[in-house]
Amino acid sequence: MIRPFDLRDIPLVRRLAGHGVALDSRAALTETHRPLRDAMLAYLIAGRGAPTFVLRLRQPDVALHAFGQLRMCPGRHQAQLVTQAVLPGGHEPLVWPRMLDALTAEAGRCGAHAVLAEISDTGPAFEALRQADFVVYTRQEIWRLKSPVGKPAEEWLRPERPDDRWHVRQLIANTVPRLIQEVEAADPTGLGLVWAGKAGLLAYAHIHRGPRGYWMQLYLHPQAEDAARSLIEQTIARFPPTTGTAFYCCVRRHQEWLTRPLIELGFEPLGSQAVMVRHTTVREAHSRRQLVPAREKGLEATLPVSQARSLQPRERKDLANPNNG
Numbered sequence: 001m002i003r004p005f006d007l008r009d010i011p012l013v014r015r016l017a018g019h020g021v022a023l024d025s026r027a028a029l030t031e032t033h034r035p036l037r038d039a040m041l042a043y044l045i046a047g048r049g050a051p052t053f054v055l056r057l058r059q060p061d062v063a064l065h066a067f068g069q070l071r072m073c074p075g076r077h078q079a080q081l082v083t084q085a086v087l088p089g090g091h092e093p094l095v096w097p098r099m100l101d102a103l104t105a106e107a108g109r110c111g112a113h114a115v116l117a118e119i120s121d122t123g124p125a126f127e128a129l130r131q132a133d134f135v136v137y138t139r140q141e142i143w144r145l146k147s148p149v150g151k152p153a154e155e156w157l158r159p160e161r162p163d164d165r166w167h168v169r170q171l172i173a174n175t176v177p178r179l180i181q182e183v184e185a186a187d188p189t190g191l192g193l194v195w196a197g198k199a200g201l202l203a204y205a206h207i208h209r210g211p212r213g214y215w216m217q218l219y220l221h222p223q224a225e226d227a228a229r230s231l232i233e234q235t236i237a238r239f240p241p242t243t244g245t246a247f248y249c250c251v252r253r254h255q256e257w258l259t260r261p262l263i264e265l266g267f268e269p270l271g272s273q274a275v276m277v278r279h280t281t282v283r284e285a286h287s288r289r290q291l292v293p294a295r296e297k298g299l300e301a302t303l304p305v306s307q308a309r310s311l312q313p314r315e316r317k318d319l320a321n322p323n324n325g
Contacts (some may be wrong), residue, residue, distance in 0.1 A: 002102040005039045005052035005067070012054060013039055013067050013085075020085035021125050023117040024071075025142060025273060027082060029248055030210030035083060038069060050082050051110075053102045055095060064091055068099040072110055075188035079107035081117040084125075096128035100278075104132075108280035116183055121274040134276040138180050138253045142273070145236065145247040147266035152233040157205065160192030167201040168192070171219050177254055183277055184252075187217075193235060195224070203227070205235045213246035214239045218258065229261035236265075 005013070017035045022028035041049025050069040057064040069082040081103060086095045107115045117134060119125050160168070176184045187206055195203035202224040208215040216235060220228060232249070241247040249267060251258050252275075 016085040020083040023081035066095045077113040079112035100132035134278045142270045143249045143267040157193040
């Protein structure tokens with residue numbers, strides 16, 4: 001039987017907390033992992049903590065105990081699996097599919113269209129997710145800064161403003177493959193730094209700050225890739241790691257060119273992961289036609305704003321002299 005967490009499950013969650021598998025890398029590396037606290041917050045205060053489900057199942061020869069947690073992604077119709085814990089004993093194949101089904105159903109009830117999970121692509125957890133209808137959308141590598149970085153020679157980045165949000169969404173639409181855009185939406189939480197010139201938004205660094213460190217996701221216009229090292233230096237200078245904290249950079253498969261500047265700046269790879277997704281809704285197999293009022297006959301067709309374009313000669317000057325922006 002799988003049901004929502006309540007107060008009688010406190011001993012079970014406390015006992016299993018040390019056996020959990022992390023499915024949210026950002027939270028696992030930058031936050032303080034306290035499954036019982038998150039379960040209690042979600043139980044007592046709507047919208048806080050991590051909704052938690054508990055499995056208690058007795059079979060003739062074994063008693064199965066487990067719990068799973070997820071969180072809703074603010075501003076997006078997505079949910080992120082946080083952790084799943086099963087008492088070791090070789091019974092994981094019996095538990096994982098049932099728990100993943102329950103968590104996906106809860107995410108759908110909360111309005112999520114998709115559920116995300118991040119896991120090493122070797123091991124039983126990866127196979128369990130695949131068997132539960134999760135599919136690999138992309139892969140990512142996590143890098144950690146292992147040595148201090150000097151003060152940058154130039155300062156192009158500035159804090160993100162509310163009027164930058166549309167431009168950030170367009171930069172992501174123009175630089176992230178279309179399939180991955182379904183799970184790579186602009187994150188309204190955390191802190192953002194932008195590099196804006198006359199050519200528009202050239203770079204966006206999203207920073208999540210937690211008690212244990214910083215997590216950076218970097219988006220660059222294709223014409224600004226040569227500036228990647230300087231942009232990473234500037235970001236670290238604004239959010240320098242201290243004793244007890246670390247600085248991480250997440251690099252998705254389509255951003256492998258970031259590997260070189262990260263190595264030059266003293267980052268080390270922590271490992272590769274699969275970003276897996278399960279949809280809670282079914283797509284329509286056909287498109288709906290819509291009648292256009294006659295008064296709109298004069299409208300001319302235009303290219304979608306999300307289509308990438310090359311910089312014009314005047315715009316290329318912004319890259320040569322970024323301080324103009």
